[in-house]
Amino acid sequence: MLHLTECPRDAMQGWPTFIPTTQKTAYLNALLRVGFDTLDFGSFVSPKAIPQLADTAQVLAGLDLKQSATRLLAIVANLRGAETAARYPQIRYIGFPLSVSETFQQRNTNKSIREALDDVARMQELCARTGQQQVVYLSMGFGNPYGDPWSPEILGEFTQKLDALAVGIVALSDTIGASVPATIAPPFRELTVAFPHIEFGAHLHTTPGTWREKVQAAYEAGCRRFDGALGGYGGCPMATDELTGNMPTERLIEFATEAGEDLQLNMGALAEAQVLNQGIFAAEPLPLAPSPKERGN
Template identity: 75%
Template sequence: MKLIECPRDAMQGWTEFIPTETKTEYLNALLRVGFDTLDFGSFVSPKAIPQLRDTAEVLAGLDLSSTRTKLLAIVANLRGAETALGYSEIQYIGFPLSVSETFQQRNTNKSIAEALTEVADMQNRCEQGGKTLVVYLSMGFGNPYGDPWNPAVLGEFTEKLAALGVRVVALSDTIGASTPETIIPPFRELIPAFPNIEFGAHLHTTPTTWREKVDAAFEAGCRRFDGALGGIGGCPMAADQLTGNMATENLVTYLEAAGVPTGLHMEAFREAQRLSQRVFVGH
């Protein structure tokens, strides 16, 4: 079981700029919890995501001396990937590849075909640089634009990624549209069909639908889940009203009830929860 904590996703749409020292303090608290991976920042245009313009400064202040947690940075193009590749502290580079043509243009200002060409280049550079590329299939459970979606479409995208050598693919519910009926089929079909790929679930949700979504993905075989403390965040490029991230505390509650060990340091977890209130309510 892998839990990926995503403060980057929680912060990116926050209107008020969170000071660099506050971000750093919060991320250091999360590093003490023992998550598998911390999605800590992104190397994108500050015009697009002004909240994360200080990712390099935040990275410089992280205490990685006594954590097992790996770092993941999101990029929107090859230039961002090249920047991320220059940091030895970063193990994972994440790229959002949309199954919706409209959203790919809206999110990264390129077509799906152009994005796939960049993914191929990123994958080669990650292999050469000793890093792992994580591809998020965004709008993976539907979109508001009328673009085609179904499990077969996800399969076609995954087949292309597998041919490139991509080893981690996260099916992503960018707008909170997923239901158990749409979550179960793709995970159930893709996991056995692509044994060399680790599939993750990046599910945005409302506070009342989280359990059914987690349960569906878990029962379908997913063992990699993204979350954010407090369920804060979402995708600012997707809609005017943000649907929150999967709340990490709900994931932990679910796994504990299922008898699945999380390996988290719970005292540090509770301290990070307290700190998150200060980060997102007032600093």
Template identity: 75%
Template sequence: MKLIECPRDAMQGLPDFIPTATKTAYLNALLHVGFDTLDFGSFVSPKAIPQLRDTAEVLAGLDLSTTQTKLLAIVANQRGAETAAQHPEISYLGFPLSVSETFQRRNTNQTTSKALADVAAMHELCERTGKTLVTYLSMGFGNPYGDAWSPEIVTDFTQQLAALGVRIVALSDTVGASTAATIAPLFSALIPAFPAIEFGAHLHTTPTSWREKVSAAYEAGCRRFDGAIGGFGGCPMAADELTGNMATENLIAYLSEIGEPLGLDLDALARARGAASGIFAFH
């Protein structure tokens, strides 16, 4: 079981810049919890994501001496990937590949075919530099743009990624469109069809829909879940303002209920949640 904590996703849309020292302190608190991976920052244009323009400075302030948690940075193009790959502390580069042409253009300002070419180049870069590419299939459960979507389309994208040698694919519920009825069949079909790929779930939920989504993914065989403390963040294009990231607390509660060992330091989690409440103003 792998839990990926995503403070980057939670912070990136905040309108007021979080001081670098505050970001660094929060991430250092998260590094003590015992998550498998910390999605901590991104190497993208500061014009696109001004909140994370200080990712390199934040990285320099992280204390990795007593943690097993690995670092993941999001990139939007080859240039960002080359920058991220220069940092030995980073284990994973994450790239959002959309099954929706419209969203790919909006998100990374390129066509899906160009994005797939970038994936190939990024995977080769990761192989050269000792990193691992994590490809997020955004709009993986449907989209609001009217672009074609079906399980077969998601499978076709996965087949192309498998052919490139990509080993981690996270299905991403970009606008909260997923339901148990769409989650379960996708994971049930993809996981046995592509045994060389580790599949993850990056789910966006409302406060009342989270359990059915986690349960559907878990029961279909998914063992990699993204979350964010407090459920903060998510896609600004979601029509429902209550739709946010999967709350890490809910993930932990569900997995603990069914007896899945997580190996987390719950005292460190409580301290990190206290720090989060000051940044995100939740209770």
């Protein structure tokens, strides 16, 4: 079964003008009605680093969770952020970006990989006490622009360390849109066999013309957890000056439908969410089916 995580947090975090709290809340409530498996809704990080999401606690207070089975995920950058997220039992998942690139780990969290792994261990202990679950994102999971070492074997070494800490969900994260099928398929193919008890996800960034080959490579290699953002907006402002957009959720839905995956989504609610998405990002929402030209026919 394919699990979709909708990531409005990733879409909003680098947006240049502040999105009002009421507008964020209305949008997230619309997304909760769609029926996604998980909603990556906000983050508990320094407002100096990500001012757009400084109102995450206020947004959370306005979410209507009673009629939704969607689980909430919040991103943190350190143990302090995880402790804040742990105060809210509504949050099921606490996500932490652990980079396989030493350079990016420093840029993103001002810590070394060794220090970040120490944080992962303490956050795992925290989640065990609160009944929440940690999701570790292996950022720069398909290569990096800094010349730091990368290989499927390195991803395996990181996963071995996470497995020893009993981390149950690991998402390989593109971060900058560097992934291609040749770097996507081998890690998933190897990791899903070596660690069958871990749920592996794909957080891919893409350009409009390369989305299908990326999703197909991950899916055929065994990945069944995918992150996306309506309209393909977003990117990591800590990685490069120019952002490469998220995997469009519309395209993930299209691919899943073609693959025979029953996502059980409320398509009417999705259309309503697209309208709100347009109001926030001032662009036309993507159609749910591509044109023949987009298919390459």
